[in-house]
């Protein structure tokens with residue numbers, strides 16, 4: 001193995017071990033905030049709830065974004081050469097960002113939520129000091145720049161072998177299949193272009209925030225909300241797309257069949273590149289100030305995003321495994337389960353992306369319900385599957401089969417049980433992001449108590465997983 | 480005005496409007512106009528509900544001996560009405576007990592709407608005028624030095640007997656009328672911006688067309704997508720000019 | 734059936750279908766069936782067309798059904814709503830100053846007539862809030878965002894007399910979960 005490949009391998013392991021450290025930590029925070037909601041009495045210290053909520057969400061979104069980025073970069077190095085140095089730089093940038101975010105939230109009680117909707121960070125009402133806001137913005141700027149550079153470097157790597165139109169597989173739209181482009185290259189290119197637009201949007205938000213804070217401008221709240229969701233929605237979406245890139249690349253090995261780019265795959269992903277930029281409008285349905293045609297466009301884009309997802313990716317996975325002599329390992333099992341979770345969460349998302357339904361679902365727990373489904377039972381499974389795959393490749397050795405099956409079962413039961421309580425609450429009008437529930441929706445506390453059981457189950461599965469896959473990664477890193 | 484609003488809040492809703500200042504629209508929205516009897520300029524009688532049934536009705540208040548805003552306001556209304564589309568009626572109510580139907584006809588001729596379809600001039604009895612004043616915020620006061628009534632210029636857009644929009648002042652912009660008439664047809668703005676200087680709105684409400692138009696904020700919204708595309712193109716341009724690296728495949732395939 | 738329940742049942746049905754299909758596909762991996770590319774692509778085509786049609790039909794059914802005011806009815810009443818950390822002020826007359834807001838947000842709940850079309854004109858004096866109208870039993874009936882600088886018009890007709898709590902549906906600070914308002918339908 002050449003030295004460059006060795007460096008890529010090591011930096012990937014560093015990322016994965018980081019994910020395996022952050023994941024339990026952020027899950028514990030999730031457990032803590034759910035504990036707040038489970039209590040039937042008024043919250044004595046809501047500042048902890050809101051700051052931990054902010055940390056949990058940003059921590060989770062960040063963890064799964066960087067780990068799917070790292071996974072994709074590693075797999076891409078079969079075809080192109082992303083720079084391990086840039087990846088390592090992004091790692092240190094991320095680490096510093098995480099420390100700053102922790103200081104701002106746990107230290108300073110910054111609690112405006114992970115997407116810090118304008119102008120809340122500037123109106124703490126005594127709950128957090130101005131330095132916490134400044135620190136949080138600083139952390140975001142640091143994270144944003146690190147990730148932007150990283151994304152650009154991965155695109156640069158792709159560009160050394162493929163032209164832009166080839167990387168986007170535009171030639172497949174005609175009849176040509178030359179040059180052959182693996183799906184992961186296509187998916188990464190699409191995702192990273194979208195990712196860059198999200199990060200640029202975050203930069204604009206931060207600059208406008210600063211200008212408003214300094215008193216230079218009186219910024220329009222509607223514009224800020226649009227930009228905020230352009231950033232939040234795309235970052236979350238492309239993390240999932242990158243996770244799917246991993247599945248497209250790795251799952252065929254377990255199925256013993258190829259999964260190649262063809263015309264329909266190319267069509268699907270180029271339509272995603274286009275549609276995803278309009279789908280975020282569904283976050284603003286309840287802003288009546290947004291023009292009507294934008295709302296309509298938002299619903300149409302959100303609906304039609306499900307078409308390529310279903311007809312190409314979901315259908316593709318089913319087609320790949322149907323009748324195949326599958327090698328079922330934790331990795332392949334988690335990949336297939338992850339696609340299922342992504343699909344189920346997607347259905348809940350499309351339902352909520354209906355203006356008429358959003359009227360009674362917006363900002364209820366239905367929203368965390370759907371995104372926890374495609375994160376926890378989707379992207380998290382993709383990355384855990386990838387880590388298992390990587391670990392076995394780099395540090396062989398088998399666990400008892402029963403144990404790994406049991407682990408996956410615990411993760412599945414824990415995750416679905418947990419999100420089920422969110423759906424239940426959402427359909428019964430319980431608002432999201434409440435530190436404690438008022439009498440009218442006190443049933444939310446009972447749902448939260450039920451969810452604690454499932455969080456324990458999930459945590460147990462996670463401990464077993466860490467013991468199996470985590471040990472392997474550490475061993476591989478120091479071998 | 481401020482004291483007036485505070486008074487209202489403190490439990491005097493619909494108190495009589497304060498003289499000196501024109502009524503504010505927000506305060507009288509959707510109030511039902513009392514169905515008062517009117518004496519029309521041709522001598523016939525009608526009820527207000529008859530005039531406002533089936534079509535939107537624009538109501539304004541005048542007195543024929545007015546040396547101030549009455550005629551200019553009527554002319555402005557005439558101009559705006561000429562540009563507006565859709566069927567509606569116009570009613571000018573005199574609040575001066577001295578006015579007679581003949582006075583009103585003369586005023587109509589003076590403003591040049593005597594022959595115009597849809598225009599009505601009428602007199603309301605003083606007691607009825609008080610009832611109308613109460614729900615519209617209109618007021619009038621005899622000023623003995625100028626020997627004139629002091630009163631604001633006011634135009635109401637009445638739909639199904641209720642005040643849908645109101646505009647105080649000496650003129651009626653065509654855009655205001657058009658927008659209000661759109662609203663009677665169910666095409667209404669779901670939201671409107673509050674006055675105030677704000678940088679980079681996404682959409683600017685254009686009262687002339689009643690449409691939302693792009694503003695500089697919209698450019699900022701398109702910027703992320705644009706920058707992403709430009710960056711991608713730039714990165715790939717540079718990549719193509721470099722020496723292709725040779726790749727070893729199958730490094731980590733199981 | 735409420736919109737919420739309809740959405741929940743639809744979701745559960747589709748989720749069950751997905752689980753079934755995935756389970757069948759996973760079970761099929763014990764019997765190796767050779768891949769049949771042309772059959773798969775035909776099936777994919779029919780599936781995509783079917784799904785496209787379903788999506789179009791769903792759009793056609795739901796898009797005309799938006800909560801934005803559009804009917805040509807004239808409301809019988811307007812209620813001005815100003816949200817501010819951490820209460821809603823509701824009033825029949827415009828609320829333009831902090832003092833007015835203080836007065837209305839701490840006074841007895843506003844009354845509106847049963848069966849009347851009411852227009853809520855909702856805005857905020859500070860950050861974004863969410864104006865969520867609930868039944869006394871805790872069912873969300875309607876909502877609109879309360880955004881600084883904008884007034885959103887929400888029209889509602891409530892037939893059943895009683896007290897309707899208003900909860901805040903947008904994270905607005907430390908007392909977000911305690912932020913509320915109310916009105917009474919009589």
Ligand code: HEM
Nearest residue numbers: 027030031033034057060061113114368375376432433434
């Ligand atoms: C078992 C694991 C997890 C638990 C127990 C958990 C728990 C929670 C809870 C209780 C909330 C607050 C819900 C509300 O009232 O709004 C929340 C919000 C959130 N969680 Fe998780 N979560 C978990 C996993 C994840 C994962 C994997 C992600 C991936 C990105 C994630 C991202 C978020 C986000 C973005 C929010 C929204 C925060 C906001 O509303 O601002 N969570 N989570």
Ligand SMILES: [Cu+2]
Nearest residue numbers: 862901905912
């Ligand atoms: Cu609030």
